[in-house]
Amino acid sequence: MSILNLSVENRIAILSINQPGSATNRISKNMMAEFKAFLEDAEHDEAIQAVILYSKKEDSFIAGADIRLFLGFQESGDALAFSREGNRLLSRLNALPVPVIAAIHGAAHGGGLEVALACHHRIATDHQSTRLSLPEVTLGLCPAAGGTQRLPALIGIPKALPLMLSGRAVTAREAHSIGLVDELVPENGLLQAARVMAGKLAGHVSTRERFRNLANKAPLPDFSGLSDLPGFSNMTGVARTPFSLLGKAARTIRGGVASMQPALLQAERELKLQTRGLYPAPEAIVACVKYGVRNGLEAGLDFESQMFEELAGTPESRELLHAFLARHSARRNPSRQEPRPVHRIGVLGTGLMGSAIASLSLRKGFGVTVRDRDYTSAGRAKQAAWQNLQGLVERKAMLPFERDRILSDLRLTDKYADFADLPLVIEAVVEDVSVKHAVLREAESVMRSDAIFATNTSAIPISEIAKPAKHPERVIGMHYFSPAQKMPLVEIIRGEKTDEEVVATACDVAIRQGKHVIVVGDAPGFYVTRIVVPMINEAMLLISEGADIRIVDAAVKNFGFPVGPVTLTDEVGIDVVSHVFEEMNPVFKKRGGRFSQSIHRLHENGYAGRKNRRGFYDYDSQRNRKLINNEIYTYFGDKKRRDVPLDDITERITLVMVNEALLCLQDGIIDQPRTGDIGAMLGMGFPAFRGGPFRWVDATGAKTVWDRLQYRQKLNGVRFKPAAILGDHVKSGKP
Known part of the structure; x- marks a missing residue:
């Protein structure tokens, strides 16, 4: 034809x-x-x-x-x-x-x-x-x-x-x-x-x-x-x-x-x-x-x-072409189950994340009902949606009547009862399991028995959140990344008892929201957070050893990441990172690893990063060049800095993250290397021209990566112990 x-x-x-x-x-x-x-x-x-x-x-x-x-x-x-x-x-x-x-x-x-x-x-x-x-x-x-x-x-x-x-x-x-x-x-x-x-x-x-x-x-x-x-x-x-x-x-x-x-x-x-x-x-x-x-x-x-x-x-183009195909695959629903129809969703909580989820859902054609403790608080979601849509109007990408039509599909409430007829509610309250338990009980008391309760969490296991649920099979994780309007990935976390229809529906909703999806297993940190945490931790340990904050960030950016781990900590929030470290500690302690305690000391002393202008960098400086907040070094020993080779910094931070990705595959958190590559590229900014951590291992050579991890284990500790799955791959004689 x-x-x-x-x-x-x-x-x-x-x-x-x-x-x-x-x-x-x-x-x-x-x-x-x-x-x-x-x-x-x-x-x-x-x-x-x-x-x-x-x-x-x-x-x-x-x-x-x-x-x-x-x-x-x-x-x-x-x-x-x-x-x-x-x-x-x-x-x-x-x-x-x-x-x-x-x-x-x-x-x-x-x-x-x-x-x-x-x-x-x-x-x-x-x-x-x-x-x-x-x-x-x-x-x-x-x-x-x-x-x-x-x-x-x-x-x-x-x-x-x-x-x-x-x-x-x-x-x-x-x-x-x-x-x-x-x-x-x-x-x-x-x-x-x-x-x-x-x-x-x-x-x-x-x-x-x-x-x-x-x-x-x-x-x-x-x-x-x-x-x-x-x-x-x-x-x-x-x-x-x-x-x-x-x-x-x-x-x-x-x-x-x-x-x-x-x-x-x-x-x-x-x-x-x-x-x-x-x-x-x-x-x-x-x-x-x-x-x-x-x-x-x-x-x-x-x-x-x-x-x-x-x-x-060029090898960069080859990897980017493969990355394109991987991203394209993440726009298809990985579940074979038929998703349930969802036209209106509920959003519980109107902080930055809840408001962003409501706003992006409205833009993609969903009706949205937002609930918070009072109408004033719920109004934050409307303000965020207005600002987002008005920006499109000002760029001449949308007409004012379209903005108003979209906003008309947003309903604000202070009552859980207004969730009674909704097929899906996305909870986006603070990262505190007791608070999440409380809102789950309240929401479930009025929701339909077949309605889905999706929790937005970056580290707390879904099975832990679902403990008080009457219908744990209807509880699922939907991990949006900040800022949710721009970050392209949603991690769908399957709880221990989550139904497959619920997985299919959560994936369908995220894809219709314009996102790419990966489905991952349930464990502290899931996949993306679990591989980011060792990077940040290694950066903190390097600073404790005398490395300059700016040099640590520069080393990681030279590898191809859009931001360094120190800047990332300031952007995410030192308080958030401290909480995630606590949540992830059992996983790493079990393997004999150690976390830097400096993050916790910073949090206890009122440092939260960019949001309160107290972080690793000086946010009050009027200069164009970003300056280090030198007083922060007192929480890492002293202000004296020493030269740490740039290649050492890059290798340590990269290897500890890649090894964690391999452990996630070994532990069944991800089902295949491509899932890990997609999650790393879209969720944490792993350089796409390197193809993701697994393709990077292939390009570098599994034996080479194994040897460097063993070297680092002897020099820097057990956290660099190579994943057994990598050793098996090397022994098999595969490249």
């Missing part, structure tokens, strides 16, 4: 995209071959006066390339040939002597957005599923089909670089506000709006075909002299036809190449600070933009293809 289907109506060619047997359209070799055949006909068919590209999928324009294509690059030159062919095809599309309109509904990512960029006009639906991005950087790659050249030409370098360097997706409304799309229309008016614009640009539109909401009947902009603007004729790939509405792009280019240099230089400086040289793709993207600005579109496209070839062969 064909992927592309052509129909001609009133001399307007409508090329519909519909990949058989798939919910989304993905760029593949077959799609590219069909597209080439279409271009060969369109270039010589004088009967066609305009072209519309349109997807027949429910929520997908073109969602990028099939990742299997990238993983299939085995020989030198494979990636180069793929990119050059893509650039040739889109350059031919752009050079068609008739206007080409992209009618976008749903996901337009990567190569899908590059197809739209090569068109002369872009119309998008103002629908929540319509999102546009160039996410190649998250795969360790650069755009491969003109994205680094056409996006800056269209919206300007200052707007284009942040999108390409972050891979962030923008909503249709935000895309319109920055000039990435030219029109927004309702979903059911997309194809009609495209027909009208095609006819208008081709000078062939009848009165009855006019889209009733198309009020602007002004003539097209005068493009005479446009190619004389400094840099424009070289930089943009759409200036050769009179059909592209490029007023904004022309203004961003006006002033020539010299005016672009500050933005590029600033981007390069920031990249060096942020990536620490660990991620080659961002620097390659900036290099592509610079090359195109200086040498013109054709040369820029070829340079982009060369950069794509270089990046595709």
